[in-house]
Amino acid sequence: MTKILMVVDAAPPHYGGAGQQALLLAKELEAEGSTVRIYARRRESTRSQSEMVRFVGPLIRSEALSNAIFAILIFFIVISSRADILHCHGAFYYGFSSTAAAKIRRIPIVLKVTLLGTDDPQSIRAQRKLGLNIGIILVRQFFWADRVVALNTDIQKACANFSSRIETVVVANGVKLNKSFREERELRARIPVVEPKVIFTGDVCIRKGVDTLLAAWRGFLNSYPDATLTLIGPVREEILRILGDLDPSTRNTIRVNGKLSHSSTLDALAASDVFILPSRSEGLPNSLIEAMGIGLSCVASSIPVNRTLCIDSATYCDPESVLSIEAALCNAVLKNDEMSTRALNRSESFGIGRTASAYVDIYNSLAKSPNSRKVLQR
Template identity: 25%
Template sequence: MRPRLTTERRARHARRAAARPQERRRERGCYPPRVRVLVVAPLYHTDRGGLGRQAVLLTEHLASLGVRATVVTRTLSGLPAREPPPGVELHRIRAGRPRVHNYEAKSARNLVTSLRFSGGLVRALLALRRTYDLVHFHGASLPLLVAQPWARLLGKPVLAKVAAVGQGVEAGDLAGRYGPLGDLLARRLRAVDVYVATTGEIEAALAAEGHRWIERIPNFVDTERFRPPGPGRRARLRAELGFANRPVVLFSGRLTPRKEVDTLLRAFARVPARQGAAPLLVILGDGPLRARLEGLARARGLTNRVRFVGFRPRPWRWLAAADVFVLPSSVEGLPNALLEAMACGLPCVATALGGAREVLGERGLLVPVGDEAALVASLSELTADPARREALGRAAAERIARDFSLRAVAPRYLDLYRRLLARSSSTP
């Protein structure tokens, strides 16, 4: 007597049966062969930082297009559980300090964590070698340096995405730093098959270090969640969040030195009230500088004009309820926070760095890095002029919907995967 199938087993058999005709057609050459990629993303989660969110959303969307993805990431704790969809398999590495989600600061402890992850990554490359055909690194720092020679030994081509320069830890930003060591590391990283640069500034930096194959693919936005709100939804959100009838300026990001939130606080103290309503500054995010920044806000007399709300899992609600977005960073690539604010139809004030210049242009206001007076002038202008806010916000949302949606960007990666594999197979 044959055993009865459980509901789960029936579903699994049905999926396999549905896939067999497509697999047979692939074997006969009717479909292109299925792409199998090993994704390396030390931070792989939608709730902690733009780099991790980009890695998750891109991988899952590519899986929906038929890519088979194996993700190698760090074991993290203190984050909401997230189950991968069909076509995505997670392989977690214990690298220590699981509650530390971001380790962008240069320190001995972060170096040790990165080295431990890199060692585990090499073991994963070897153990999983029959399950993937190419390797996609989200980031081009120490794990890439350590693991790329092993991928080459296994005959697996390597793609690395570079999301920022200016911190001295990634390809495109090593030559000329750390004495002869920086030049040596830059030469080592020339062995990577192809780099993805998210901005023209990053592309130029990679080219200056001698990297030959560089593709320009921008960051993207999940425009199903980050989108302009209707009037009714916006009014409800403002009431829920306690914004009342005052202009709301929103900052979103980690509270680290390069975000320059201290500069923002000093500038905001000088933004005047309009018609008796003092603007409100909302700081959405958390980080090592939070206590110091809260102290600075108190010292500047901003207790009733600044709200530190910490990390929130649904940032699109706060963006949809705000009036102006501000990003005063001193180092950025193509900031996810800026793209998401634009997608929600917010007028934006940002420092005139490479990615912001490219995406904002005349659709927002650009200020020099560290220029408090320029921040005061831009924020004062937008908090006082609803018509100007509406015009800039509408142009920003149109720009994102046209050129930076996930649906528009993800197929460019699939095309690059196929070109990389084709080139690799034709190279002796």
């Protein structure tokens, strides 16, 4: 039985992020016979948690100290483990310490890069703390890794441009596709939408374009006065300030739900008509894939990763333009039936089973010798 040790910063039960993707992948791999353990620094909720996840980070306010302690703890966890594979989600402090330990133990290492400009080699190399260039040390994890996984080709190119010694492959995130949601959506999409329910899921922040969305919402209400907007995910202070400045009539149409479990988020998506993700940057957005998998008419920013992901199954907008977002929302409502069908068809390319198969191929390619047993058969 194969033992896979995964490391991630934060883990579910809240929705979204690398932790959600790690748990989806772990469940799929365990269904195929592996044993997977996920170690996380922090939990984002007090709700019940999968037995696969162990939280080992300290409960302290200082983010820097918490990161440092977790990095030390995860080093000793990996060095003492009997894992066949280390799979690290994110090239941060814990990525450095966990890959260092795995390198000492000669455990094959898979290192996943999640967002260009955040944990790609160049961004890690540029990190400084207390005036010290710590990035020159942290970047070693990319060279220790037996395989670096990029979520998109832009990240892959960034790794190749940094060093030809970094072996990088592209593996897209996957989601669990629910056939019952599809059947319900195919029926519902044929009904004209007169009171559109618009939903956003993810980190409710400026990088995700929520500031421009809120500025555009008033104009959209002029076309659809009975529309509602639901925001699901952790809400940043800057967005709370914008919400507080909205006029009461506009604010009353917006529901801020905060962090929800994965199942509750899927239920909220299924009850909606239009999904919107006006991000300024993305690695590969799980939320957009899941919205397509449920069959929502999707609005997405016209950044390269979204266009590659959706192709013709989303209505695109400029994340910096209020008028562009207004127009895209209106078009998504008017073309609800057509865009719903396109989204459902496109989502078939992003099932978690395909993602798991890609990782199984990577794990098996890292077998140490021809006499080694396969890491996992699928």
